Amino acid sequence: MSAPGVVGRAAGAVADSPLARRNPTVKLALLLVVSLVVMFVLDPLTPAVLYLLALAAVAAGTRAAPRTLLVAHAPFALFALGVLVVNALSRPGAVLWQAGPLRVTVEGVEIGVALAARTLLVGVLAIGFLLSTDGVALMTSLHQNARLGARVTYAILAGYRMLQEMPREWATISQAHAVRADLSGGHGPRGPRHLAGVVFTLLVVSVRKGERMAQALESRGLGLTPRTTWRPVLVTGADWALAAVVLGVLALVLAGSAALGVLQGPGALTP
Template sequence: MNASSALGAVTPSPLARRNPTVKLAILFIVSLALLFVFDPVTPGLLYLLGLAAVLGFARIPLRTLALAHLPFVGFALGILVVNALSRPGEVLVDLPPIRVTVAGLLVGSALALRTMAIGILSIGFIGTTDPVSLMTSLHQHARLSARVTFAVLAGYRMLQQLPREWQVIRQAQSVRAPLRSDGATRFGIREFGRAAFTLLVVSLRRGERMSQSLESRGLGLGARTVWRPVPLGPADWLLLAGTLGVLALVIVGVSRLGLGLGPGMLL
């Protein structure tokens, strides 16, 4: 299960009313800043602050939030284990064949917490952002071309229809499929491959028809109007400034305490 499938529909919340382009910019800037941080304290603090913000302003149910965490937790644990067991340095635990080093544990925990910090921000972004509003906002405020935004929206609509198409294909196959001894429909590797190939062909044909439809309507040849404009107001700028201020405060504060580590830890 991935984060997007766990989150589902966007629920009304204070964070959901903020401009999608601003939220995407915040996610990008924080992720970029964390690329140059290799201490566990900074990403750990940012994760806790991000978790508090998502719980307080995104109104995502706790169960949904926990399920959306699963991919990031699994990836973070993998990073931690690989670095702890593979990096050279002062040995902390030596139980052959397990050998954990101090540097590996430090770098691994930093990268794992970085994954969690970016993960909680991604969960908050996905859980409070409507895809249509995102593409409309990128077209309005980020000056993304109409050819790109409308094509992405068309592709998104196709992705939404894939589960229903799969169900229809499976129902059609089950009518002709032989039954097992217990009366259930047989669905093995061969049947799965046929259904997947059929879904691929149907999607390609639908994509071709959609591209022809967009081209016949002159997509990208001139200026396009927006049916439902996405507002960009002072509250959005305040969110951006406040988040960047907190980010700078955490990084500078950790550095002043002597806990900050840079890319030199990888050497």
């Protein structure tokens, strides 16, 4: 499935690593399966163990520098912290700590830690997928292995490329705001107003870029058939082995938690 101007894997787009050699559709399916399963796990221990195992596997499988993984964790860590604080302060139960109107409950902390660990788990799996998956290979694999249409796969490629470029766009917009503040005699961007301005600018830039991408794809015959695949992305034995290992580890951790009597499901949400 190739269109004018689109070639196979871009040279240097993704660093070579054991995880980068695996089929993108298989990796995406595993990410979705694990995320779906842990949605029904609400004890703190199980997702925490899975997160530590996933973090070690992503670090070894992508060969990413520790600083890269740490920086990529930032948004997930902030969201996990927010989830923990909200649940600790809002859920009824046995009081663990209280100061005036603020009250932390044991049940709130347990649910909050479980949801926070689940957030970090899904986050580190997403980080591993992004660091090890080339956009063109993902598009080709989804068309060839998952049997998705050309319009869907090209749309995924466009969104994937924009997602990869967002950190650079964010840095550029933040620097532009800082320069403008210096030229106007200010003391540099500070506070929520600056953050809201950067977010709004990034949204506008992304919408305009998406519109240009759509026009470019339509002008190049998006949706015309039949199409051929220049560089097929195959599902190999190593891909099946990866799936077996990931699902096997997931099943073992769940079974171990159940045997220890710590595994909890959605029932933990009700007092």
